[in-house]
Amino acid sequence: MSEQPHEALTCSQARNALLLQESAEASDALRSRLAEHLSACAACREEAQALRSTLGTYRTNRVPAAPPLQVRHRLVRESAALRRGKILHAQALRLGATAVATAAAVLLAFAVLMEPHPQPPPHAPDIGQLVDRVDEDLQAADALLDYANGTYAAGSETLTGPEQAMELLDAFASELRALEPVTIPENST
Amino acid sequence: MGTVPDDGALVRAYLGGDAEALGALYDRHAPALFGYLRARVGAHEAEDVLQDTFMQAARDLDRYDHRGKMRQWLFTLARSRALDRIRRRGRRRERALGDSEEERLSHPGRDPLQHQADRELAGRIASAVAVLPDKHREVFLLREEGGLTFREIADTLVIPLNTALSHMHRATLALRANLADLEKELDE
Numbered sequence: 416m417s418e419q420p421h422e423a424l425t426c427s428q429a430r431n432a433l434l435l436q437e438s439a440e441a442s443d444a445l446r447s448r449l450a451e452h453l454s455a456c457a458a459c460r461e462e463a464q465a466l467r468s469t470l471g472t473y474r475t476n477r478v479p480a481a482p483p484l485q486v487r488h489r490l491v492r493e494s495a496a497l498r499r500g501k502i503l504h505a506q507a508l509r510l511g512a513t514a515v516a517t518a519a520a521v522l523l524a525f526a527v528l529m530e531p532h533p534q535p536p537p538h539a540p541d542i543g544q545l546v547d548r549v550d551e552d553l554q555a556a557d558a559l560l561d562y563a564n565g566t567y568a569a570g571s572e573t574l575t576g577p578e579q580a581m582e583l584l585d586a587f588a589s590e591l592r593a594l595e596p597v598t599i600p601e602n603s604t
Numbered sequence: 605m606g607t608v609p610d611d612g613a614l615v616r617a618y619l620g621g622d623a624e625a626l627g628a629l630y631d632r633h634a635p636a637l638f639g640y641l642r643a644r645v646g647a648h649e650a651e652d653v654l655q656d657t658f659m660q661a662a663r664d665l666d667r668y669d670h671r672g673k674m675r676q677w678l679f680t681l682a683r684s685r686a687l688d689r690i691r692r693r694g695r696r697r698e699r700a701l702g703d704s705e706e707e708r709l710s711h712p713g714r715d716p717l718q719h720q721a722d723r724e725l726a727g728r729i730a731s732a733v734a735v736l737p738d739k740h741r742e743v744f745l746l747r748e749e750g751g752l753t754f755r756e757i758a759d760t761l762v763i764p765l766n767t768a769l770s771h772m773h774r775a776t777l778a779l780r781a782n783l784a785d786l787e788k789e790l791d792e
Contacts, residue, residue, distance in 0.1 A: 431769040440753050469780045473748060478726040480639030480749065486655045487630050494662040495623035
């Protein structure tokens with residue numbers, strides 16, 4: 416333990432220290448400085464005694480607070496409804512996202528397969544890969560739809576959880592946004 | 605014996621769909637909040653404010669920072685609602701004990717004369733607190749009814765710690781003067 420010298424408390428500091436000691440917030444060092452001050456200061460000893468007495472009178476005679484039970488019952492009932500509402504809202508949002516992703520995937524597949532262009536651009540995507548990717552995304556969207564409908568089974572091959580599904584959809588949306596106009600060579604089918 | 609779940613565990617249970625976990629949070633924190641609110645807005649309005657506070661908490665729990673202090677957060681919500689009520693009813697004097705407090709003060713099975721004496725005593729104590737200057741009373745009630753530490757009080761009221769301590773000191777001095785007669789009677 417360090418034995419560093421410390422400054423003696425003033426009466427004003429001692430008053431604050433008394434309150435902090437009373438609320439169990441005083442450090443050991445502060446308590447020790449307070450004890451030192453009180454041993455030497457009769458006025459602060461009196462002050463400490465008066466503080467204890469006043470707080471003691473208040474605490475002994477105040478009316479104990481008994482929060483109403485009916486408020487508790489109402490709270491539990493209404494908060495259960497609130498949680499149900501929030502869960503339904505979240506499910507509706509997921510369902511909406513699924514529908515949008517599904518529609519986007521279908522449109523993309525349609526655009527990729529149908530858009531005629533005489534010349535391929537220098538870096539045209541591989542059509543087979545693109546179709547495979549759309550197919551995977553559609554599976555992800557289906558699985559997410561199952562999840563939103565409550566029929567999703569954990570551990571499915573496509574998804575391991577809703578977070579992964581949302582990640583897949585986010586990635587898919589990014590891909591959509593990044594897509595250049597696709598050109599399909601005439602000889603590809 | 606099972607361990608008592610802490611506030612964070614109760615919040616997680618509630619967010620996981622266990623509404624009774626919110627009831628457990630109420631059991632833990634409502635007495636302190638109700639004691640404070642009763643002294644600020646009167647017992648009748650304290651019930652409404654208490655319910656508003658917990659409903660607001662229920663709505664915001666998914667955004668609540670679990671590392672924070674639940675009681676302090678609830679007091680911040682409760683204070684804001686209590687102050688709204690006080691502002692709304694203008695300068696009308698805050699009631700220390702409301703009408704419905706009469707009922708709460710009754711303890712069936714105890715001596716009726718003792719009831720009367722307890723009620724008078726509690727009324728005098730509450731009145732002595734009610735006439736404290738607002739800033740001093742706020743710190744006093746947050747400490748004595750809410751059980752907040754002075755550091756938590758300083759954070760809640762956004763004032764320096766020394767200011768909170770100074771308000772408490774002045775509150776106890778004034779209360780001592782207001783309760784001097786009562787303390788004498790109790791000593792006799």
